Amino acid sequence: MKQVLIYKRFERFWHWSQAALIMFLALTGFEVHGSINVFGFEKAVHYHRFASYGLLLLIAFAIFWHLTTGEWRQYIPTFKNLKVQFQYYISGIFKNEKHPSHKTELSKLNPLQRIVYFGFKIVLIPLVVITGILYLNYKTIDANNIIVISELSLDLIAILHTMGAFLLISFLVVHIYMTTTGSTPTSNIKAMLTGYEEIEEKIENKAEDKNEK
Numbered sequence: 001m002k003q004v005l006i007y008k009r010f011e012r013f014w015h016w017s018q019a020a021l022i023m024f025l026a027l028t029g030f031e032v033h034g035s036i037n038v039f040g041f042e043k044a045v046h047y048h049r050f051a052s053y054g055l056l057l058l059i060a061f062a063i064f065w066h067l068t069t070g071e072w073r074q075y076i077p078t079f080k081n082l083k084v085q086f087q088y089y090i091s092g093i094f095k096n097e098k099h100p101s102h103k104t105e106l107s108k109l110n111p112l113q114r115i116v117y118f119g120f121k122i123v124l125i126p127l128v129v130i131t132g133i134l135y136l137n138y139k140t141i142d143a144n145n146i147i148v149i150s151e152l153s154l155d156l157i158a159i160l161h162t163m164g165a166f167l168l169i170s171f172l173v174v175h176i177y178m179t180t181t182g183s184t185p186t187s188n189i190k191a192m193l194t195g196y197e198e199i200e201e202k203i204e205n206k207a208e209d210k211n212e213k
C-alpha cells in the first residue's frame with residue numbers, strides 16, 4: 001500500500017467551503033421559504049444573499065482551477081463499467097464483494113461518480129445558481145425591462161429555485177452515505193480532509209504505465 005495525494009489543497013478547500021455554504025444556504029433559504037424559524041425572516045434573507053455571493057465567488061475560482069489544472073477531465077462521463085459499479089452499490093457491497101473500480105491519482109472517480117458529479121456541476125448547481133441570480137435581480141431586471149426575463153414570473157423562478165434546493169439536499173444525503181462506502185467507512189472522508197489515501201501500489205503503477213503509453 002502507498003499513500004497517494006488524491007485531493008489537492010485547493011480542491012479540499014473548495015469541497016468543504018462549498019459544502020458549508022450549501023448547507024447554510026439551505027438553512028437560510030428554507031427560512032425564507034417559511035419552513036423553519038432560526039434567524040428570523042429578515043436576517044435569513046440577508047444571510048442568504050451574503051452567502052450566495054460567497055458561493056458565486058467560490059464557483060468562479062473552482063471553474064478557473066478545473067480549467068487551468070485540467071482536472072475537469074476527471075468528470076467526463078463514461079459508460080464503461082457503469083453497470084458493474086451500479087450493481088456493486090445495490091448488491092455487491094452488501095455481500096462484501098471487492099470494489100469494481102480503483103481510485104488512482106489520475107482517475108479518482110468511478111464511472112457512477114463521474115456521471116453523478118457531472119450532472120451536479122452541469123445541471124443541479126446551474127439550476128440553483130441561475131434561478132438564484134434571477135431571484136436576486138428580479139426587480140432590477142424588471143425595471144430595466146429585459147424581455148427574456150419579464151416573461152418569467154417570480155413564482156416560477158421561486159419554484160425552480162426551491163426544487164433545485166430540494167434536489168441539492170437529496171444529493172447531499174446520498175453523497176454522505178456514499179462517502180462511507182470506501183475501503184473503510186471513513187477512508188473517503190479522511191482523504192478529503194488530508195488529501196491522502198492508501199492505494200495499492202500495483203494499481204497506481206498500472207495507471208501510470210497506461211498514462212505513459
Ligand code: HEM
Nearest residue numbers: 025026029030032033045052129132133135136158165168
Ligand atoms: C448562488 C446561489 C444562490 C443565489 C444567488 C440565491 C438567491 C436567492 C434569493 C435572491 C432568494 C429570495 C430571498 C431573497 O430575496 O434573498 C432565495 C430564496 C431561496 N433559496 Fe437561494 N440562492 C442561492 C443558492 C441557494 C442554495 C444552494 C439553496 C439550497 C440548498 C437555496 C435555497 C433557497 C430557498 C429554499 C429559497 C426560498 C424560495 C422561496 O420559497 O421563495 N438557495 N435564494
